[in-house]
Every structure is written in C-alpha cells, then in structure tokens.
Amino acid sequence: MKSRITIEVDFENRNLPVIQILSRESDDVRDNLIKSFLQSLQHTSRWAKFINKGVFTESEQTTHRWVISPLTPDELPNELDLLRATVIGLLENNNNPKFDEYRRVRLDLNTEAELSIRDSVNKVELLGASPLLTDAIILLDKARNLVADYIDQKKMLKSLSE
Numbered sequence: 001m002k003s004r005i006t007i008e009v010d011f012e013n014r015n016l017p018v019i020q021i022l023s024r025e026s027d028d029v030r031d032n033l034i035k036s037f038l039q040s041l042q043h044t045s046r047w048a049k050f051i052n053k054g055v056f057t058e059s060e061q062t063t064h065r066w067v068i069s070p071l072t073p074d075e076l077p078n079e080l081d082l083l084r085a086t087v088i089g090l091l092e093n094n095n096n097p098k099f100d101e102y103r104r105v106r107l108d109l110n111t112e113a114e115l116s117i118r119d120s121v122n123k124v125e126l127l128g129a130s131p132l133l134t135d136a137i138i139l140l141d142k143a144r145n146l147v148a149d150y151i152d153q154k155k156m157l158k159s160l161s162e
Helices: 029-039 073-092 101-105 112-125 131-161
Strands: 004-010 016-022 048-058 061-070
Touching: 048 112, 073 112, 073 131, 101 131, 112 131
Parallel strands: none
Antiparallel strands: 004 016, 048 061
16 A cells, blocks of 8 residues: 555644555555545545544444545535524624633533434434525524533533532
C-alpha cells in the first residue's frame, strides 16, 4: 500500500488536528479504495459529512464509530439547509453564553439525551429539503441546547457545592 491516511496537526491553522489522505497509484486494493473514495466526491472535494454511528462495546471496551462520507451534489441542498439552521441558531444565541462549549461539541462527552436529539436531526435531514424541515431542525437544535444548558448548570452547581 502506497497511500496513507493519517491524523496530523495543522500548524498553520491553530494547531488543529486534521485527517490527511495521501493517494498514490498502485495495484493494491487499499490504494484503489482510497482512489474510489476520492473519486466519489464528484469534484465537490470540499464537502463531506461526519456521522456518529453510535457506541458499541466489544470485549469490555467502548468504541465510538464514525463514518466520513462524501456529499454528492444531490445532498448539498439538505446540508445547506442544516448549515443555515445552525448559523441562525448561533446568531440567535450569540448573546447567551454557554457554560461549556467544549463539552457540547465533543460527542463523546454528550449525554444520551443530547445524542438522541442529534440522531433525530439526522433522521429529519434524510426526509429531504423543505422550509418546514429546516424549521424542525432549528427547533430540535434549540431543544438540544436547552438540554445542554441543563446538563451544564447541573455540573456547575455540583462543582460549586464540592
């Protein structure tokens, strides 16, 4: 195998971790899988989705499963609706500071309730594109933030009482 998939640090972008793919030609089936994945982007190389497929336990070890898949041009309208809903939510909540933004974006630190709401958003997105569905996603996102507020308040009160 001549291709490589690695997790690197992007020193030019605040030292954020990035997934890097180096694709090289060879007859190795793994190199061809990487080539096929990159070709499936259909010239939309900036667009992919990261989906949390849940948690499972194997040999007493908890594993979080993620899938990265390219967005096809047909999927872009739904993703654009989600992006709009997210931006609107951020703008509406801009004056309301969150207690622990870091915990909220780390799905492995989310509660089961928060993950369930995220899963509901994903299921609504699969229904298609519609202003009504965009409104539903916005409301689900507000619900997730309210649950997160509750969790964060509970954690803050617990830390104050210790």
